[in-house]
Amino acid sequence: MKVYGITNCNTVKKALDWLKENKVAYDFQDFKKLGVSTEKLQEWDTKAGYEKFMNKQGLTWKQLDPAVKESIKTNTDALQLLQQKTSMIKRPVIEDNGFLYFGFDEKVYADHFLGK
Numbered sequence: 001m002k003v004y005g006i007t008n009c010n011t012v013k014k015a016l017d018w019l020k021e022n023k024v025a026y027d028f029q030d031f032k033k034l035g036v037s038t039e040k041l042q043e044w045d046t047k048a049g050y051e052k053f054m055n056k057q058g059l060t061w062k063q064l065d066p067a068v069k070e071s072i073k074t075n076t077d078a079l080q081l082l083q084q085k086t087s088m089i090k091r092p093v094i095e096d097n098g099f100l101y102f103g104f105d106e107k108v109y110a111d112h113f114l115g116k
Helices: 010-021 038-048 066-070 075-084 106-114
Strands: 002-005 027-030 093-096 099-102
Touching: 002 010, 010 106, 038 075, 038 099, 093 106, 099 106
Parallel strands: 002 027
Antiparallel strands: 002 093, 093 099
16 A cells, blocks of 8 residues: 655644554655656546645645636646645545545545455
């Protein structure tokens, strides 16, 4: 299983703590330090649609110039912006054998990882 996120994000910390407490093994990629590939963003877009993982509630989006926000007309535009500003990706991103989830929800995690 792969977890993508930013180490200083409180939601990522909660998710990683939950995974550790429930003994769920994972590999972590800090996309603030390592970035995220165009191919990976395209894969997530194909599976879920960029609207699902573009965080418009966060500070990074809110601080964007209005012209930049308005320039996002296609998924290509959105993915280019997300690759430049990885902190706009809803996190953590969980990939596990076809399971793809953005964010942290204890019930969703329990259902998927613990079968509850």
